[in-house]
Amino acid sequence: MKYFSILLLAISLYSCKEEKKEIKEEPKAISEISDSKTQSDSVNQKATQFTEVKNDIQEDDGQDEIMLEKDILFNGKLKRIFELKDFEKVFGKADSTKLMSETQPCTYIFEDTGDGKNDKYLYKNESCFENTEQKVGVNEFWFLNGNYILYKGIKIDGSSTIDDIRKIFPNSVKNISELDSPGRGKVQLIRLREDKENISDGHINIYFKNNRVQSIHWWFPC
Template sequence: MRIVLFIPLIFVLLSCQNQDKKTSIVHRMPSGIVQDTTNIAKDTLAMIYDSIAFSGKLGWVFSKSEFDAVFGPTIDSSISVFDDPPCNGGAFGEPNVPTDSLDHWKKNCLYLYQNESKFEQRFDSVAVENFRFSGTSFIRYKGHILNKETTVDDFAKLFPHVPIDLSDMDVYQEGTLQVLNIPTGMPLDDGHIKIFFKNGHLYMMHYWSPC
């Protein structure tokens, strides 16, 4: 898949080559030991989807007015979702567009690019597709601020029971990044959150679900 900018969900289109090539592994448990997770809190086994606050204020989906208030009303650029359709309809699912309303939908279903991040807008709703930790961009997770200064070790400390297995991934227009797939903690969820690192620091993230 490639980034033009997440994402279905939420999602970046990325090149999926070399996903199995492991380049850096930090294990919380010695190799060969199976960990009993029965009495371990689930929020240390996953990155809880609903506990992520973009810019410390917003979840994954919010209103356009909230987007304007937090990220700014003037976007860097935008294109119609219909010019680059996401898999499975993207964050909001496949649209049921009446033929006589197509032009109206094209004007109100957009990819918004702001501060190197990508969002998907459908009328008054906006979803995070690909979030880049550039400039002052950050997320708040359970009281912790994660930004471009966050290292792999910093991130690992928040998830002491999750093996931090980083793999190389060739990402469109980005080159080779290190990626970690971490569960969302949501029941019956086949997706996961992809966390990307560059030069040992947090670089971008998005939610991924199978097409």
């Protein structure tokens, strides 16, 4: 009888030990499920972020990109509109000048400023600037004799290729066109928008010659 009682006690203790073991192992299983779910959520979150970035890039798919004046520095120093006193400091003395009244352009940068009688063009290394009183604006800028622009800190000069520009304006380069231009010969051309809302009637032309950037021109219809 004594032996039977000891046997029952041993069986009871063994059962309790097994139950405790099962209880201990249960949280481990829950932890594993939790870790697995966290990893899965993390992967899904990364995939969502990637998709959102990708969709944002493709949002204006097919449209020419935007180039804002405020993001451009000519020769790394001047905005598109600057003071006359800074012209010679940065570009040197003008090669030639011409009164606008002699050409009577249908539109120009400072047409709403003053009477325009003494407004003139300033020419330097093929580039064309417009001048009214003490203000100067860039009409067309040629990448000659070391001329360059900084666009959002990226340097664009006469050695920049179409592939270089493609990295900045992929849609516009995708829509590139060719033309025979007086004084230029056969060139390639991309167009950039001046604002996101397409309020401006004009656009910005960037010309390429022999696969290299040649000039940038602000174009407006008459």
